[in-house]
Amino acid sequence: MTQPSSLSLKDNDNALIKAAIAAMASAYAPYSGFSVGAAIRDEHGQIHTGVNVENAAYPQGSCAEAGAIAAMIMAGGRQITAISVAGKGDLLCTPCGGCRQRIREFAALKTPIFIADENGFRQAFTLDTLLPHSFGPDHLEK
Numbered sequence: 001m002t003q004p005s006s007l008s009l010k011d012n013d014n015a016l017i018k019a020a021i022a023a024m025a026s027a028y029a030p031y032s033g034f035s036v037g038a039a040i041r042d043e044h045g046q047i048h049t050g051v052n053v054e055n056a057a058y059p060q061g062s063c064a065e066a067g068a069i070a071a072m073i074m075a076g077g078r079q080i081t082a083i084s085v086a087g088k089g090d091l092l093c094t095p096c097g098g099c100r101q102r103i104r105e106f107a108a109l110k111t112p113i114f115i116a117d118e119n120g121f122r123q124a125f126t127l128d129t130l131l132p133h134s135f136g137p138d139h140l141e142k
């Protein structure tokens with residue numbers, strides 16, 4: 001998939017990507033060694049970061065996106081206007097299936113998701129391309 005022109009990077013997108021890359025260094029990943037950083041920009045323009053936090057009881061670990069969402073909620077943010085996820089490797093470090101749904105709770109379908117590695121930006125997606133035909137809060141509105 002190529003990067004749509006509507007997703008050309010802006011200065012604040014670059015800041016978001018840099019925040020995700022910087023967060024990678026704080027990950028707790030003693031088992032996989034796969035550090036992931038996530039950064040969210042909320043509706044107030046604030047950036048919230050998170051990292052993956054592994055656990056000896058493997059299923060109890062949590063993803064970087066989940067940590068960033070929790071930080072956003074704690075700070076009073078309720079809308080994801082952009083998100084970046086950073087992880088090493090040749091393959092793109094896109095959000096896992098569960099995190100795509102977590103993002104969906106707080107993001108519009110066209111919200112940009114910027115994927116990066118330790119060296120910088122790799123590729124942009126929108127939420128609806130990563131989670132098509134999704135179920136979200138609008139399904140439950142009265």
Ligand SMILES: [Zn+2]
Pocket residue numbers: 063064065095096097098099100
């Ligand atoms: Zn995840």
